[in-house]
Amino acid sequence: MMTAVDVAERRARYRAFGFLFLAALTCAVMVFVRTGRGTDFTQGLWFGLLLGCVLNLLPIKRWLRPRSEVMRLLDDEGTRANRQLSCTIGFWAAIIVALIFQLAAHFDPTIAAEEVGQLVATAGIVCAMTVFAILELRAAR
C-alpha cells in the first residue's frame, strides 16, 4: 500500500514535469505570437497559459485542502524553499529582460509596450517554473 509520502513523491514528480511542459508551451506560444503569426486566439492562449503558470506557482491546493496530508507534504519546508528561490530567480530574469528593453528602446523607439510586457512576463514566469521544476527533480533523485 502506498503511503502519503509515496503519493506526494509521485505527484511532486508529475508536477515538476508539468511545470516544464507548461513553461515550454508558454514560450512556444509567445514565439508564435511575436513572429507575426499571432491571432486574438493565440494572444488569449498565451495569457491563459501565463495565468495558469502563475496559479501553479502558488500553493493553491494546500490552501484549498489544508487538512490533506499529501497536500501538506507537497508544500513542505523543502518545497517552500525551492519555490522561494525559483520566484527570486524569476524576478531577476524579468528585471534583466526589462532593462535590456529599456536599453534597446534608445535605439529603436518603436518597440511596443505590449511586446515588452509580454516578453518580461514570459521571461519571469518561465524562468521561475523551470528553476522550480529542476530543483524539485534534483531533490527527488
Add this chain to the structure above:
Amino acid sequence: MTERLANRIKSERDKASLTQAALAELVGVSRKTINTVENGVFTPSALLAIKLAEALKVPVEELFWIER
C-alpha cells in the same frame, strides 16, 4: 570564510534501519526534503532539525554541527 551545516543523518538513519521515506513519514515531510537535508543541499529550520533528532533518538547537536 564559509560555514555550512553538516549532519550525520544517513549514518543515524542506517543505524535505526530507516529508509528516507520512513524517516520522512516519521517527521512529516516529503522524502525529497530528507534527501536534500541529508546531502547538505538544504539547511533545515530549527523545528525540522529538532524533529529529525527526535525521530532518530539522538541529541540535535550530535546530528548537526557547523563545518568551517
